[in-house]
Amino acid sequence: MDSPVLTRREMRGAQPADTAPDPLNQTLHHAAIARLHRLIDECGDTGVSDMHIHPDKPMRRLRSGKLFIPDGSEVVFSQAEIMMWLDEATEGKHDPLNPRGHASVALATEKYRVRGTFRKSLQGVTVTFRIIPGVVPDVDAIGVPQVIQNLIHRDSGLLIMEGPTGSGKTTAIAGLIKLANKTYDKHIYMVEDPTEFVHEEIGATSIVQREIGTHVVDYPTAIEDALRSKPNIIVVGELLNAATAKAALHAATTGHLVITTAHAGSITEALDSFIGQFTADEQPQIRSRFSQSLLGIMVQKLVPTVDGRLTAAREVLLNDLNFTEIIRDDKMQMIRARIAGSKGCFTLEDSLADLVVKNAITIETAIGAAKNPDDLRETLARKGVNL
Numbered sequence: 001m002d003s004p005v006l007t008r009r010e011m012r013g014a015q016p017a018d019t020a021p022d023p024l025n026q027t028l029h030h031a032a033i034a035r036l037h038r039l040i041d042e043c044g045d046t047g048v049s050d051m052h053i054h055p056d057k058p059m060r061r062l063r064s065g066k067l068f069i070p071d072g073s074e075v076v077f078s079q080a081e082i083m084m085w086l087d088e089a090t091e092g093k094h095d096p097l098n099p100r101g102h103a104s105v106a107l108a109t110e111k112y113r114v115r116g117t118f119r120k121s122l123q124g125v126t127v128t129f130r131i132i133p134g135v136v137p138d139v140d141a142i143g144v145p146q147v148i149q150n151l152i153h154r155d156s157g158l159l160i161m162e163g164p165t166g167s168g169k170t171t172a173i174a175g176l177i178k179l180a181n182k183t184y185d186k187h188i189y190m191v192e193d194p195t196e197f198v199h200e201e202i203g204a205t206s207i208v209q210r211e212i213g214t215h216v217v218d219y220p221t222a223i224e225d226a227l228r229s230k231p232n233i234i235v236v237g238e239l240l241n242a243a244t245a246k247a248a249l250h251a252a253t254t255g256h257l258v259i260t261t262a263h264a265g266s267i268t269e270a271l272d273s274f275i276g277q278f279t280a281d282e283q284p285q286i287r288s289r290f291s292q293s294l295l296g297i298m299v300q301k302l303v304p305t306v307d308g309r310l311t312a313a314r315e316v317l318l319n320d321l322n323f324t325e326i327i328r329d330d331k332m333q334m335i336r337a338r339i340a341g342s343k344g345c346f347t348l349e350d351s352l353a354d355l356v357v358k359n360a361i362t363i364e365t366a367i368g369a370a371k372n373p374d375d376l377r378e379t380l381a382r383k384g385v386n387l
Helices: 008-012 023-045 079-089 146-153 169-183 219-228 242-252 267-276 283-293 321-328 332-340 348-357 363-369 373-382
Strands: 050-053 060-063 066-068 102-108 113-121 124-132 157-162 187-192 206-211 233-236 257-262 294-304 310-318
Touching: 023 050, 023 079, 023 124, 079 102, 079 113, 079 124, 146 157, 146 169, 146 294, 146 310, 157 169, 157 242, 157 267, 157 283, 169 187, 169 233, 169 257, 169 294, 187 219, 219 233, 219 242, 233 242, 242 257, 242 283, 257 267, 267 283, 267 294, 267 332, 283 294, 283 321, 294 321, 294 348, 294 363, 310 332, 310 348, 321 332, 348 363, 348 373, 363 373
Parallel strands: 157 257, 157 294, 187 206, 187 233, 233 257
Antiparallel strands: 050 060, 050 124, 060 066, 102 113, 113 124, 294 310
């Protein structure tokens, strides 16, 4: 027998002051939420990472990077059901899709947390749900390099996780926070949009988790507020704009370890993107501050393995005096060569070549994922791989 599902409104015991509850609407609303919760649990239990739902169309599921519709078990939702989910997730907010045309939300069943994005489209209001594992991962289990793990011990500076949406940036940060939580008694302040992993405090560690739109209006405001509580570590969900980048940089240069994400596909792109958010007049000063506060950058990309799963290929920069000078003096053309000659640093092509040597991925997969296929071929040849 299914456990009763309480909606957010029922848990709050709230009703609009001037509106009498409609029993039929309440029943339909409750049924729509219960059906969604059951499906989320089913998908999570079978390794599905994403659910793509369009009104009156079979739901697509994503597992190991491949979209599919299960044979003989098509699931279809109406536009009315999707709007009930949106109403529930936004707690009845009036017209939540305006003015941006989309809304990011967080939901939870008894087993899983879910990140959802509702958006207007030609097909109506559609939604994508990403299922978050119920257990915060260990950094070793997800393969975060030791050189990146070591940065969690630093007292101040900026660590940036880069990569496309769905590449595991948030998961990597969650693993690092779990490591800090287990290892040190620290004050950790996290602000995300939305919150994905929920961290349980260990020992004397204090963890504050806030969500944009629910607990605070935007990232710059959240970072400013964080500084008043003297945290050791500040997690900023995403460097959305210059204001967020400037606030994160200020925090990193005033005695805080700041960990954040962005969407670049390489180290060089990451550096150019960060600086490029600012005006030409601001850039010289930003370059100087950024070059001195940056601890490291990890770019991550998921690639299919030979056994049909996904694994991460990475590119890593660890800042040192040479990189500081290169960034400060805007000599970005030197970055790639410097990565190749720096201890602890490696390119995406190095990582892909290692995966080929371990027989984790095919040569064709590696070449397709490489930013510089010719460099990859040279690296594979040096490692004795026949092309």
